[in-house]
Amino acid sequence: xxMTKALIKRELMSYFATPVAYVFIVIFLILMGTFTxxxxxxxxRGQADLSGFFNYHPWLYLFLVPAISMRLWAEERxxxxxxxxxxxxxxxxxxxxxxxLAAWAFTVLALVLTFPIWITVNYLGDPDxxxxxxxxxxSALMAGGFLAIGSCLxxxxxxxxxxxxxTIVVCFxxxxxxxxxxLDMFSGWAPQAVVDGIASLSFLSHFASIKKGVIxxxxxxxxxxxxxxxxxxNTIVLTWKKAD
Amino acid sequence: MIEINGLTKTxxxxxxxxxxxxxxxxxxxxxxxxxxxxGKSTTMKxxxxxxxxxxxxxxxxxxxxxxxxxxxxxRIGYLPExxxxxxxxTPGSFLQFVADIRELSGSRRKERIxxxxxRLHLEPVIDQTxxxxxxxxxxxxxxxxxxxxxxxxxxxxxPTDGLDPNQKHEVRDLINSMAKDKLIVISTxxxxxxxxxxxxxxxxxxxxxxxxxTPQSLAATSRYHNxxxxxxxxxxxxxxxxxxxxxxASVTEVESIRNESTIIAMTKTSSERQSGYDAWRxxxxxxxxxxxxxxxxxxxSGRLDEVFRQITGxxxx
Numbered sequence: 001x002x003m004t005k006a007l008i009k010r011e012l013m014s015y016f017a018t019p020v021a022y023v024f025i026v027i028f029l030i031l032m033g034t035f036t037x038x039x040x041x042x043x044x045r046g047q048a049d050l051s052g053f054f055n056y057h058p059w060l061y062l063f064l065v066p067a068i069s070m071r072l073w074a075e076e077r078x079x080x081x082x083x084x085x086x087x088x089x090x091x092x093x094x095x096x097x098x099x100x101l102a103a104w105a106f107t108v109l110a111l112v113l114t115f116p117i118w119i120t121v122n123y124l125g126d127p128d129x130x131x132x133x134x135x136x137x138x139s140a141l142m143a144g145g146f147l148a149i150g151s152c153l154x155x156x157x158x159x160x161x162x163x164x165x166x167t168i169v170v171c172f173x174x175x176x177x178x179x180x181x182x183l184d185m186f187s188g189w190a191p192q193a194v195v196d197g198i199a200s201l202s203f204l205s206h207f208a209s210i211k212k213g214v215i216x217x218x219x220x221x222x223x224x225x226x227x228x229x230x231x232x233x234n235t236i237v238l239t240w241k242k243a244d
Numbered sequence: 245m246i247e248i249n250g251l252t253k254t255x256x257x258x259x260x261x262x263x264x265x266x267x268x269x270x271x272x273x274x275x276x277x278x279x280x281x282x283g284k285s286t287t288m289k290x291x292x293x294x295x296x297x298x299x300x301x302x303x304x305x306x307x308x309x310x311x312x313x314x315x316x317x318x319r320i321g322y323l324p325e326x327x328x329x330x331x332x333x334t335p336g337s338f339l340q341f342v343a344d345i346r347e348l349s350g351s352r353r354k355e356r357i358x359x360x361x362x363r364l365h366l367e368p369v370i371d372q373t374x375x376x377x378x379x380x381x382x383x384x385x386x387x388x389x390x391x392x393x394x395x396x397x398x399x400x401x402x403p404t405d406g407l408d409p410n411q412k413h414e415v416r417d418l419i420n421s422m423a424k425d426k427l428i429v430i431s432t433x434x435x436x437x438x439x440x441x442x443x444x445x446x447x448x449x450x451x452x453x454x455x456x457x458t459p460q461s462l463a464a465t466s467r468y469h470n471x472x473x474x475x476x477x478x479x480x481x482x483x484x485x486x487x488x489x490x491x492x493a494s495v496t497e498v499e500s501i502r503n504e505s506t507i508i509a510m511t512k513t514s515s516e517r518q519s520g521y522d523a524w525r526x527x528x529x530x531x532x533x534x535x536x537x538x539x540x541x542x543x544x545s546g547r548l549d550e551v552f553r554q555i556t557g558x559x560x561x
Contacts, residue, residue: 005344010341013333013337014330014333017333079328079330080328086294087322089314089346
């Protein structure tokens with residue numbers, strides 16, 4: 001655990017040693033605000049809640065989370081530092097976990113910095129703060145899901161652009177897994193059970209209840225399993241082809 | 245300390261390291277020599293566990309690098325080729341990170357960090373980002389990281405590549421100063437380096453060991469071994485001296501480099517020399533009797549580069 005902690009510390013230091021962290025956070029906050037107030041119609045709805053805010057989280061994450069995850073392993077590969085890291089007395093799983101948790105902590109930090117919108121809604125009305133907290137929690141969990149996918153795919157290539165694009169495509173698939181766009185690709189030939197299985201993988205349907213403030217145990221299990229599975233796959237990819 | 249048994253690495257059809265077997269122990273400074281692409285780096289990557297072997301085993305201090313990887317890596321300090329590190333970090337924070345992973349704590353941690361910083365003269369750049377450092381400093385940061393935990397086994401992949409002569413000298417001094425109680429494996433294609441720091445040299449090409457001996461014995465297999473180099477300080481007597489030397493019974497062959505006013509007299513093999521043929525003795529006597537006073541001569545111990553070319557000839561494509 002100590003080594004994972006050391007790695008998390010190093011990773012977080014690296015985020016803030018370069019402009020990446022600041023650029024990301026500023027863009028994230030600007031886009032969050034823009035989406036909430038213009039597309040989400042925060043004022044027009046005339047309701048003291050943040051559904052206009054949380055509605056756009058999956059779509060923002062779709063583009064912003066791969067921007068964080070793309071560098072996780074592709075950059076280590078490209079610079080050769082992966083050889084240094086993987087020959088230190090640290091297991092691949094500790095490496096994967098450390099880098100992942102650091103990226104997640106960073107994303108959660110960006111999310112937490114959207115707190116002025118929570119202050120705003122409390123100033124304007126009397127929202128259900130428990131529901132908002134639950135929705136924040138669900139949003140962080142979903143970001144974790146996107147990040148796990150991105151981390152795994154970043155380990156496949158040394159090219160950050162490829163990692164970015166592939167992650168967006170795969171995350172897009174997961175977002176819309178419950179929708180005809182994805183399901184139509186399978187419904188023609190796959191058995192109904194498979195189609196149902198794919199439909200149940202949808203980020204959007206699992207986020208749908210969380211964003212209203214309802215934390216369903218099944219949604220928690222879903223995101224936890226998804227994160228666990230992709231991090232496990234990440235470890236395997238890394239062990240197999242760390243030197244390529 | 246390192247035991248390598250039948251170590252093999254293939255990529256598809258291509259065999260990079262082919263059934264390598266050797267052992268080495270504490271106190272040795274092993275030079276790993278070979279043309280580019282000979283499999284030096286791949287072998288080192290397998291010993292450090294970065295690349296997994298297709299067949300065979302490697303163990304470090306009794307720990308198999310495949311099954312007992314973490315224990316093996318604790319004993320190893322490794323400088324990968326090109327000394328990669330994290331460019332956005334400073335040498336100071338980078339060493340702190342490595343100390344964290346190496347689980348150094350308390351007074352020993354501070355002691356070790358202070359020592360490597362002093363030893364590699366990193367004080368002036370300790371708070372600069374590694375990105376902005378010169379090649380020499382980057383290499384030194386990599387070395388500092390490798391020796392931070394005072395490992396029993398030090399594996400350095402081309403530690404002096406790209407350094408200037410002063411820096412090369414410093415790195416060699418560093419290696420020499422640590423050589424006593426460690427096993428140090430360095431790969432290089434700079435032969436003078438092997439002569440300067442190694443007490444054992446393994447020449448590999450196409451993934452196989454071609455020679456394994458001390459640098460001195462390897463050099464002794466050179467045809468220049470014990471040859472006499474005669475340098476003339478004035479012109480005029482070149483041909484006279486050359487033909488006189490050629491006629492000596494102990495001289496087998498004469499090479500002349502006219503524009504350097506140099507004559508090299510090759511001599512017999514060592515077994516023949518033991519039976520009384522001594523080119524050095526004969527030539528110095530000849531010089532005395534003929535009164536060659538503007539001539540200097542020296543005996544050569546052999547040339548590693550010549551042996552290297554001869555052994556690996558045709559291997560470097």
